[in-house]
Amino acid sequence: MKDWLRKHPQVRTIRVAAADLNGQARGKRVPARFAENVVKSGTRFPFSVLNLDIWGEDIDDSPLVFEQGDQDGVLKPTERGFMPMPWLEAPTALLPIWMFRENGQPYEGDPRHALNAVVQRYKARGLTPVCAVELEFFLIDDSGKTMQVPASPRSGKRRKAAETLSIRALDAFDTFFTDLYDACEAMDIPADTTTSETGLGQFEVNLMHCDDPLRAADDAWLFKMLVKGLARRHGFAASFMAKPYPEYSGSGLHTHFSVIDEKGDNIFDSGGPKGTAMLRHAVAGCLNAMHDSTLIFAPHQNSYERLVPGKHAPTSIGWGYENRTTAIRIPAGNPAARRIEHRVAGGDVNPYLMLAAILGAALSGIEDQQEPPAPITGNAYSLDLPQIPDSWEAAIDAFEHSDTLYRFLPKELIRNMVQTKRQELHYIAELTPEERVELYLDTV
Numbered sequence: 001m002k003d004w005l006r007k008h009p010q011v012r013t014i015r016v017a018a019a020d021l022n023g024q025a026r027g028k029r030v031p032a033r034f035a036e037n038v039v040k041s042g043t044r045f046p047f048s049v050l051n052l053d054i055w056g057e058d059i060d061d062s063p064l065v066f067e068q069g070d071q072d073g074v075l076k077p078t079e080r081g082f083m084p085m086p087w088l089e090a091p092t093a094l095l096p097i098w099m100f101r102e103n104g105q106p107y108e109g110d111p112r113h114a115l116n117a118v119v120q121r122y123k124a125r126g127l128t129p130v131c132a133v134e135l136e137f138f139l140i141d142d143s144g145k146t147m148q149v150p151a152s153p154r155s156g157k158r159r160k161a162a163e164t165l166s167i168r169a170l171d172a173f174d175t176f177f178t179d180l181y182d183a184c185e186a187m188d189i190p191a192d193t194t195t196s197e198t199g200l201g202q203f204e205v206n207l208m209h210c211d212d213p214l215r216a217a218d219d220a221w222l223f224k225m226l227v228k229g230l231a232r233r234h235g236f237a238a239s240f241m242a243k244p245y246p247e248y249s250g251s252g253l254h255t256h257f258s259v260i261d262e263k264g265d266n267i268f269d270s271g272g273p274k275g276t277a278m279l280r281h282a283v284a285g286c287l288n289a290m291h292d293s294t295l296i297f298a299p300h301q302n303s304y305e306r307l308v309p310g311k312h313a314p315t316s317i318g319w320g321y322e323n324r325t326t327a328i329r330i331p332a333g334n335p336a337a338r339r340i341e342h343r344v345a346g347g348d349v350n351p352y353l354m355l356a357a358i359l360g361a362a363l364s365g366i367e368d369q370q371e372p373p374a375p376i377t378g379n380a381y382s383l384d385l386p387q388i389p390d391s392w393e394a395a396i397d398a399f400e401h402s403d404t405l406y407r408f409l410p411k412e413l414i415r416n417m418v419q420t421k422r423q424e425l426h427y428i429a430e431l432t433p434e435e436r437v438e439l440y441l442d443t444v
Contacts, residue, residue: 001039001095004082005032010091014082016043018075018097019111019221020050021413021420022299023350024443027075027097035082038095042076050099050109051416053427054300054443059419064109073099073107080218086183087229096218108410111352112214118360118408119213126262129359130339131216132209136251136347137227138244139173139201140237142441147244149201150236162198162248169196170203176234180205183226189219198312199248211260213355220253220351228442241440242298242346243305250306250313251347255358256331258339259366268338273321275330275338277369282340283319283328284372285365286358290317290327290344292402293357294388295395295421297345301428302440304392306346309381314343316385318376325380327388344388348444353417360408396421 005011014035017027026049030038048064050073058065075097085092099107106113122129141150141158151158152172163169170177177194184191190208197204207223210216224240231238243250259267259282268279298304306313312324319328329341342358364370376383389395399405400418428436 001077001081002036005035005093008084008091008093011084011093012090014038014093014095015085016075016095016097018050018099019350019352020052021109021111021350021353021417022052022054022444023111023221023224023352024052024054024056025225026050026052032093035093035095039077042074043097044072044074046070047073047099047107047109050107050111051420053420053423054439055427059416059423062416062419064416074102075099078112078218080215083187083222085229086179086186087226087233094222096222108412109416111350111356111413112217114409114413115217115352115356115359116214117410118356118363121363121408122259122359127267128211128260129213130209130211130258130260131213131355131359132207132256133216133220133351134204134206134252134254134256135220135223135240136197136202136204136253137238137240138199138251139176139203139231140239140244140441142237147437153234160200162200162202163196164198166196170194176231179234180227180230183230184223187222187226189223189226191223197249199251200245202248202251209256213359217351217355237441239441239444240347241437241444242300242303242348244437244441246305249311252306252313252343253345253347253349253351253354255342255345255354256339257342257359257362258337259362266336266338268340269335270338271335273332273335278366279330279338279340280372281365281369282362283330283365284370285361285363285368286328286340286342287317287319287372288365288370289357289361289404291386291389292398292404293361294344295399295417296353296357297349298392298395299350299421300348300440300444301392301425301436303346303348304390304395307388307390313346314380314388315390316380316383316387318380318383318385319372320376320380323376323380326376330375348440356409364404364407392421392425396425
């Protein structure tokens with residue numbers, strides 16, 4: 001880490017940042033000449049900082065605040081190390097950190113530690129999850145009273161229509177995407193294919209698969225930060241808000257994953273299109289935990305505006321082969337790459353919690369040899385299936401009272417999440433629809 005700073009003497013300041021429960025970056029600005037102290041000794045801020053609401057306010061009656069004297073945790077650099085922040089004007093480096101207790105034990109309210117605990121359970125069985133994510137987002141001109149697609153930097157025109165898989169739409173924002181790919185290269189984020197999507201000014205970028213779920217979650221978290229920051233440099237906003245426009249489809253964050261054993265073989269690969277018993281067990285685990293863990297996949301009030309029938313987001317709990325109307329899809333293709341696609345999460349999620357919930361549920365299914373119902377054929381929206389919670393309040397209740405989630409999520413994190421979301425539920429009810437959009441546009 002010290003070598004990185006020596007090789008980049010132009011860097012004048014650093015940011016040290018950890019992800020809170022909402023995926024917000026919380027941390028400090030430090031002059032570069034003092035960065036070595038952070039690398040060596042870490043930094044400190046209160047445990048409660050990882051448990052703030054979406055506005056950045058303390059949680060009322062949280063035991064982390066006055067009851068415990070608002071004690072500090074110790075935050076240490078992750079293995080990611082320093083990286084540039086290309087969306088800022090001054091040369092600046094970001095150092096991702098995560099939180100520990102004074103005795104060196106991981107803080108269970110830290111989302112990254114929650115994911116790491118799940119990964120360690122896989123490792124104990126000689127297994128390694130391989131993950132890839134697809135991130136959808138909107139480019140938005142929010143300078144006026146009404147949101148609209150930004151004017152193309154090339155033509156000055158606004159295309160006020162969905163342009164699914166349109167090369168023209170990509171070319172219209174070529175300068176932005178060129179800068180984005182250059183920035184991903186500088187930050188070592190494995191950005192692959194970009195497509196235009198079905199929403200107004202909506203795009204999707206796929207990140208390459210990775211056999212380290214922590215790094216995959218880091219990539220998604222950093223990518224969201226980068227896209228939002230870089231868009232502002234280009235004069236418009238980028239938002240991972242689940243549903244900014246009521247009349248268009250929302251943004252998802254789909255996860256593809258397989259599992260390899262100690263020999264490097266994919267345990268989902270049967271040599272044919274159906275996959276192995278292990279694949280079925282993993283699917284069953286995901287389905288059985290889906291209702292109770294919806295709050296992680298749809299963490300905000302706006303999230304539930306995306307989860308409506310017929311809008312390219314799942315509303316029922318089921319699975320199928322090569323079927324995008326289902327919550328769990330098994331893509332076709334080379335059997336060696338047989339994998340599960342989990343399609344419930346919106347673009348507004350915390351990637352660490354999302355992967356912890358998906359991989360934790362899948363492992364529970366593998367451990368218990370759970371069996372799923374029959375795969376769905378045809379339109380899942382038209383079938384009588386168990387439903388994903390259709391409201392934020394129902395999802396909070398399911399999350400709080402679940403017996404399933406304790407299998408793979410820490411009790412303290414579950415408690416903190418419930419308190420955070422109940423506080424947000426209360427205060428967001430006081431906002432107008434316009435104020436809600438303004439809140440979520442830049443935060444999530």
